[in-house]
Amino acid sequence: MTSIKKQLPLEEITDFDAVVIGAGFSGLYMLHRLREDGFTVRVYEKGDGVGGAWYWSRYPGARCDSESIYYNYTFSEELYKEWTWTSRYPEQPEILRYLNFVAEKLDLRRDIQFNTEITGAHYIEEYNKWRIFFKDGSSVTAKYFITGMGCISVNATNIPNFKGIENFEGKWYHTGSWPHEGVDLQGKRVGVIGNGSSGVQTIPVVAEEAEQLYVFQRTPQYTTPARNHPYDPQYIKQAKENYHKMKKMVRESMAGVPLQFGEGSALEDTPEERRNVYETAWQKGGVISYVYRDLLSSEEANETVNDFIRSKIRETVKNPKVAQKLMPTYYYGTKRAVIDTNYYETFNRDNVTLVDVKNAPIEEIAAKGVRTADGEEYELDILIFATGYDGMTGPLFKLDLRGKDGVLLKDKWDDGAQVRTHHGLATAGFPNMFMITGPQSPSVAGNMPIAIEQHVEWISDCLNYLREHDIKTIEANVDAEENWSQHCKAVSDETLYSKSESWYTGSNIEGKPSSFNIYLGGYGPYNQMITDMASKGYEGFTLR
Ligand code: N01
Secondary structure (H helix, E strand, C coil): CHHHHHCCCHHHCCEEEEEEECCCHHHHHHHHHHHHCCCCEEEECCCCCCCCHHHHCCCCCCECCCCHHHCCCCCCHHHHHHCCCCECCCEHHHHHHHHHHHHHHCCCHHHEECCCCEEEEEEEHHHCEEEEEECCCCEEEEEEEEECCCCCCHHHECCCCCCCHHHCCCEEEEHHHCCCCCCCCCCCEEEEECCCHHHHHHHHHHHHHCCEEEEEECCCCCEEECCCCECCHHHHHHHHHCHHHHHHHHHHCCCCCCCCCCCCCCCCCCHHHHHHHHHHHHHHCCCCCCCCCCCCCCHHHHHHHHHHHHHHHHHHCCCHHHHHHCCCCCCCCCCCCEEECCHHHHCCCCCEEEEECCCCCEEEECCCEEEECCCCEEECCEEEECCCECCCCHHHHCCEEECHHHCEHHHHCHHHCCCCCECCCECCCCCCEEECCCCCCCHHHCCHHHHHHHHHHHHHHHHHHHHHCCCCCEEECHHHHHHHHHHHHHHHHCCCHHHCCCCCCCCCCCCCCCCCCCCCCCHHHHHHHHHHHHHCCCCCEEEC
16 A cells, blocks of 8 residues: 555546446446536546447357347437347447447547556545556546446456467467457368357357367357347337337346246146247247246256257257267356357358367367367367456456555455455445446346446436535445345355356356356346435445
């Protein structure tokens, strides 16, 4: 802390009411709300454009798994009606165009500083200010510090520490920071490591372009058909007319989309009835974990949907040995449920080879390609890491983020083993700091823009309240965050999520403690809770 004080005086530093990290869905709306309310705000963005994860994730096939007409802001009828989505699932360039449209329409760019990376933020108690540091060593101060990096961030891509990567003579890329000029895969021998949402999307597209594709699979993946298609203009017209109904529905829903969750148990139906239910959902496209109420809470029920998807793999993949290698065994839906266009079909192509790196792990990235433990070497020109992110806490921990007494957030949360938040919005010891879709909020348990809107609106209402009541500091109480963390855990312990390994639990990152930090009680009920908390004078916070 002494070093921070030495760099004062603060009065020589630019000061804002609020500083926000990141110009994605979160940062853009936060800026708009606070600016409308008369606060001085600055958003700092590492990239040279808006879009957040959608600015960086330009890999072939990148597309969202939420339906377009719900994957947008709902706060403005005008914005909703002016923008027209072209297909059921929006592809990355279209989402980027949408966010640029919003930035333009709301004149946001004048308060965003691009090409500027925040490296840390320190709370300075004697001034009751946050000092925010940039990569070039400069800094600004703000009364409020708001994180808008989301649960996955380009700052926290996961590139496994394979031996020898520096010797690889080909080119390698991570899906989450893809070159803007694109990558020519024509005639190339390409390897893809990973088959989460990114891998499953990119593999079929890469297979069509590359001469040869090797898919390095550690854990086989359940995926269901997206059944993407261009939107019928009549459908879009109707969606726009239904704006108010849609807004209410998604905001009160469990997952930010108007999905009707099944009321019955999978175990109450006969095998034939179940198969019909699953088949109908499979033909409709999208995730199918919602069709019965207990698919994500009962191992036995979950196994019925797993069996169904495995039967689809068997039917689709012609080579029975390859089909066998593709058979997943984990609990469907407990990692982010993946949807695809031709994923399993791709393994019928002559130019695609599935490599099982669970049984024979990658030992080394050699000069010419990937070497596995069984002595095989796969010669490659291009290696694609679809290996995901150090998610949830990762983007926060990459920052030198210090609260009272110079305590590092990473230390307070014991590297992620002891995450403590008040409803995922704030944490004790870090006054006047807010996290948009922070750990222990519903965040990735649904359609993110809706979760983001809930938090942005709550935070801006809160700052207005503080200003109106001449309150200088808001800080989460230790007992409130303890209660919330326990509640969050109790809810997830009722489900199969906490029994699975995924980036949700942190188990994808070597050495990271496993801990599940998503609130699974549903977007609508959660919003009601944080609204009630605010109406009780910000219950569980100390206001000074
Ligand atoms: O990352 P992931 P992602 N050796 O962590 C494998 C959002 N998103 O970028 O399962 C070999 O899901 C790993 O294997 P395993 C969305 O929220 C959304 O795909 O750990 N393999 C796994 O197969 C999503 O959930 C969209 O055994 C290794 C893969 O890499 C989140 O981003 C699109 C390995 C990582 O999968 C992350 O998805 C894209 C190793 N050492 C992303 N390390 C849409 O909206 C990791 N793997 C559609």
